[in-house]
Each structure stands twice: as structure tokens, then as C-alpha cells.
Amino acid sequence: MKKIFVFCVLLFLFGSSVWASSNVPLTAQDHPDDDGSAIDLSWKYEGELPFSIWIERSKDGKDFELISKIAPAKTYITDGKNIKPGNQYYYRLKFVDAQSNIMASTDIVKAKSEAQWFNSRRTPLLVMVIILSAAILYFILSARKGKHLFIRKIAGLDTIEEAVGRATELGKPLLFVPGIMDLDNIQTLAGLNILSHLAKKVAKYDSTLYVPVSKSMVLSTAKEIVKEAYLKVGRPDAFDSDSVFYLTDDQFGYVAGVDGIIVREKPAATFYLGAFYAESLILAETGFESGAIQIAGTAMPSQIPFFVAACDYTLIGEELFAASAYLSDQPNQLGCLKGQDVGKALILITIFVGIILDIFGVNIITNFLQMK
Template identity: 45%
Template sequence: MRKTIRCLLVYLVLCIGISTAFSQGLTPPSNVTAMDTPNDDGSSITIKWEAAPERSSISGYQILRRIAGGGLEEIGALLPAGTTTYVDSSIEKGSAYAYVVRAVTETEATVDSEETAPAKGTGELFHTGKIPLFIAMILFSAGIVWNIYYARSGKEIFVRRIPGLEAVDEAIGRATEMGRSILYSLGLGRVEEVPTIASMTILGQVARRTADYETPLHVPCRDPIVTNVVREVVRTSYLDEGRPDAYNEDNIFFLTESQFAYAAGVAGIMTREKPAAIFLQGQFFAESLILAETGNSIGAIQIAGTDSEHQLPFFIASCDYTLIGEELYAASAYLSREPMLLGSLRGQDWGKFLIFVLMILGVVLELAGVNWITTLLQRVS
């Protein structure tokens, strides 16, 4: 019995000794693989290996690569211990590369892994990580397009009342009665920005009414390209209303590109011309309150609209009516009553409904400990 215990003790000591010796020694990195990086343009290869044991003396890894027929060359800097992946972005497309992962100790001793099979970088045609986003885009676009064609067939579409847009006629009428002008600012947006395009559409509708009433319309612009497009938009509205003679190109002018110089210019026009109605529609930043408060001080009726949600509080405080966020985009449909445009609003609501459902479902499932919706949405980003 005593002999057996002694044997067992010796065996135990030996086991501990051997395992300690091996864990502190240098084992080559294992399971090293090299493969084309997924969802890229083919300009990189990803190398993976297994982490070294916790108590090993490895202080870092050096990646070496071999192009077919060539020698091994070091690439990149020494990677810290604990790294298990490296993306080689310095490859030539079409060439095959084999890799070796070299483990380096604090005493600068090294040991190499086995060489991987050669790998090539290949560009993927479709990013598989973006499939959920693609499906969402197709669904949402299909909803809008379907509703546009639904509206085209002549079916009635309900759109809720938007007080800011109802007041457009009132504002123009008031300016006409008072014999004063109307000032329209498209904000700081460039021509390619969607809120600027939305604002141009509203301006087109406003210009139709000013053409009818022969009310002067002033449009100071911040972007020279916007100035020229706006001239075309307003001219077309006056032509459509049969009043080309009333159109005055000089009233639509480029002021300056500088944000606060623009604010100073528009505020100056407000105090000198004293327009009876002011439209602030488009993209605005810190200058929003300067414009809105100056307009307020001259007693003009002000209708603002922006998708810059951080400027909304200023407009709400200083203007008579404010189009909040998406109402700016609904304005063209609302004012023109064009069935196809109204249809797109209905499609937009479908999208919103889908998001509501996803949100509620996500919260309920998350509370129940199921998190696949959250995981799916994280993948989309």
C-alpha cells in the first residue's frame, strides 16, 4: 500500500513537472490557416492560428509569407501575444501566398509554425454581411413603388393635416394684402443634399402662388449651383402660371458661402425689406436662431421646416409654424396633391409600421431572453 502511494506521488510530481516544463517552453503556433478575407475586394488574406497556452513565455508573433517560388519574408510589425488573427493587406491580387506564424519569446527565441497552404485574395461580388440591409432596402423600396402605382390608379389617399403647409396660402395672402415681399431661404444645404431638393420643390409651389398674386419673392442663396437651379425652378413656376413677365431673376441671388456671413446677409435683408412672410426651408445649423429671431422681430409670419433635428427647438420657439423632420419631405406631395407623390407617403408609412413591429417584437423577445432580432440588426450595421 505504502509502495503504491509512493509510486502515485512520484507519478504526480512527474506529471506536474513535465506539464510545467512544457507550458513554459516554446511550442509552435498550431492550426495556422490562411484564406481569402471574406467580403472584400480581394486585396487581403486573413491568417488565423490558435492562442498559445496562458502560461507560455511567448511575447509576440511575427508573420512571414512566401510568394510562389520565393523565400520567406517578414511582414508587418511584431504582433502582441494573445493575437490570433492577422489581415495581410499588402498582397498583389491574383498571386498565391503561403504563411508561417513565428512565435517569439521574451529572450528572443523563436519557433515557426508549419507553412499554410497557398491562398489567393479574391474580390466578392456581393457583401454577404449586408444581406439583411439589402432585403430591408428592397422591401422598403417595393412598398413605396407599389403605393406610387396604387395612387396612380386613382385611389384616394388620406394625408393628415399639416398646419405649417396649410398656412402657406395664408402667409402669401397676407404679404399680398400688405403690399410687402416674401423671403425664402433654402438654408445652407448643397444642391446634392436631399433637404435642399425638398426645399426647391416647396419653393416651386410657393412661386406658383406668388406668380398668381404678383407678390415679389426674394431668394438669397448660399450655394452658387443652388442659385442657378432655383432660378430655373422659379422661372418654370412663373411660366406655368402664365406670368413670365412677373419673374425677376435679380431677386434670386448668391449671397456668400460663409455660414455666418450668410446669416448676416439674410438678417440684413429682413430688417431692410421687412418681408411679410418668411420661409426657412432646408438644412440649417447654428444660424437658424439668428434668422428666425430676426424674422420674429420684424413681425413676419414665419414658416420653417428642417430635417436638422437639433435646430427644431429654435424654429419652434421663434416661428409661427414648423415642419418637423419628415414633414419637409411630405411638403411637395401635400402642396401639389400629385397622386404619385402622395402614394410615396403611404409607402413611407408602411416602412414606419415595419420598424414599429420590429421594435416591439425586439423588446418583447429580448425580455424573454431571445436575442436574434438584436443580433440581426447588429449585423446590419
């Protein structure tokens, strides 16, 4: 009887220890909306707070390796360490104390990582792209059919003609700075679009234009643009290939070079159109000191204040992108701008409707935008 009692006690202790070590429920599932490179783990641990949680992983369910030690309060983790899409992985968790003694553990669970074709979290983005694209296409087609698309005046752009005329009268050159970023920056592209318009005016008035650049790709593109502008106004012979030149990739080296050009060549007008950083004020201030008409445009929020302070006209943010459409008067660009305006109107409507719904406790629009 005594032996049976001792056996029962031992059996109970062993059983309870086994139960304690595997009583934590663990779930593992493929991380949604990804390329199959992550698996989500979540668990519900209700015992005494451990010192750490060890996460172990195996490819065959037998040989486990410790992949991470995480904070004890966590209840979920996304494992993205060397997960290959289409593979099955086994997991188990160990809850350990400060001496690395196992307080509890989970059963072994498995999950297969899979890549998804569609990221459902980006549905709002898809909706927006479809609406924007449809609006832009509609207005481009309308413009091509001859429909007049009104674009309001953008202050500063009409000054381009005046600046070129002034430069011609004074016999001074014009300076165009396309910023310090490469062609992979949309602001540089917008600046180069305006350069095309400016170069045509320069070619027409037989003035001189300097375009110092800081990136090789911008050099090639700017050269092509200026050359084409001269070609379009029927003066290809007047194009000077040295008027578009490379200085250096270095930000402040470039500034030093451009500053030198401003103080020595004394341009009648300077154009700073593109992406700018800390060099904006140095350039604009030097141009201001030289007495040039200054027209600037950038979408860098931190640099616009400096241009506003030191330049005669500043294209703020989207005005820089709109400027090329305004100047070109081409159906494609005008249609683009109109389509974007439709997008802005829809954004405003969405915001107002969203606010009204929010006041009544309905968060449907916010939840959709954040894809909760």
C-alpha cells in the same frame, strides 16, 4: 555512449526549439463580403505572453516583409494593406520578446483575396429596400389609377398661402432660405420641392420672393424651379432672375448676408427649409425680431430646437420630406409617402415581435438585423 547522449540532448534541444518556433496554428482566409481588398488572419497562441507579434507577408512565399507589429493579446487581424483582389499572399507570424528575440512563430500559410458580388451583411438592407420599393410602387400605381390617398394635415403648410397673401397685402417680400448644404443633401432637395409650391403662390399673387443661396448647384436648381413656377402659372414675364442669387459658400458669411436682407427688406414671411447647422438660431432670431411669419423645416436634430423656439411653425424631421408630397398632391409623391408609412408600420411590427421573442430568449430578429 557519452557522445550519443550528448547528441541526443542536442537533438532534443534543437527539435524542441524548432517545435516551439512553429507550434502556433495560423489560418489565413479571404475577408468575406468585401471587394477583395482584405485577408483575415487568426491564430491560437498559448505560450508565454510575447512583447509583440510581427506579421510578415510575401507574394511568392519566399521574400517576406514585415507589414505590421501588433499587440501581444490579439488573436486575429484583418490585413487590408495594399491587397489586390485575385492575388495570392503568404503569411507568417513571429512572437517576439522585448529584445526582438523570436519566442515562437507560425508555419507559412497562404490565402487568395477575392471580391464578392454580394455583401451578405447587407441582407437586412436588401429586404427592407425590396419591401419599401414594392409598397411605394403599389401606392404610386394605385394613386395613378385614381385611388384617393389620405394624408393627414401637416401644421404649418397651410400657412404658406396665408403668408403669401399677407406679403402681398403689405407689399413686402418673402424670403426663402434653402439651408447651407449642396444638392447632395436630401434635405436641400426637400426644401427646393417646397420652394416650387411657394414660388407658384408668389407668382399667382404677384408678390416678391428672395432666395439667397450658398451653393452654386443650388443656385442653378433654385433658379430653374422658380422660373418653372412662374411659367406654370402663366406669368413667365414676371420672373426676376435676380430674385434667386448667390451670396457665399461660407457658413457665417452667408448668415451675415441673409441677416442683412432680413433687417433691410423686412420680409413678411421667412421660410427656412433645408439642412441647417449653427446658423439656424441666428437666422430664426433675426427673422423673429423683424416680425415676420416664420416657417422652418429641417431634419437636423440639433437645429430643430432652435427653430421650434423662434419660428411660428416647424416641420420636424420627416415632416419636411412629407410636406412636398402633401403640397404637390401628385400621385408619385403621395404614393411614396404612403409606401413609407407601410415601411413604418412594418418597422413597428418587427420591433414588437422582436421584443416579445427577446423576452423568451429568442434573438432571431436582432441577429438578422445585425447579421451575426
